[in-house]
Amino acid sequence: MHDRETGWFRGAGGIVWQMDLPLPEVMADQLTKGYLTRVNQDGSPYAEKSADEPEQPPAANASKAIWVGYAHRVHGVPIDDAEALTKHDLMELYGSKG
Known part of the structure; x- marks a missing residue:
């Protein structure tokens, strides 16, 4: 059984994969810069905050x-x-x- 928190991420090639959270520093840097995008397991956009909040x-x-x-x-x-x-x-x- 997997007892760690995980997240789903899409990279430049469009592949969606699951990674343990918190992300390793290198991957967190890629996420921060936009090379990785957090998504739901099905690849749909992941929303952490209200979409109407600029x-x-x-x-x-x-x-x-x-x-x-x-x-x-x-x-x-x-x-x-x-x-x-x-x-x-x-x-x-x-x-x-x-």
Whole structure:
């Protein structure tokens, strides 16, 4: 019997697989950046929070990986393009303007 919490994830190839939670650091980084997407077992979108709740920009002290993921998810920036920018550039382009 499997007594660990697990989650289902889809990678770039579209394959959905189950992984133990919490994810290993390398996989968590891939999830944060958007290379992996958490899904339900059937591959349907996994919703952790209300869909009508807009995602806010990360805090200034958040890691670059979090900013890359944010730019990809919220602003549609291709992951490789977001990775090529510095954290400062990501903050300037996609952070709060206020």
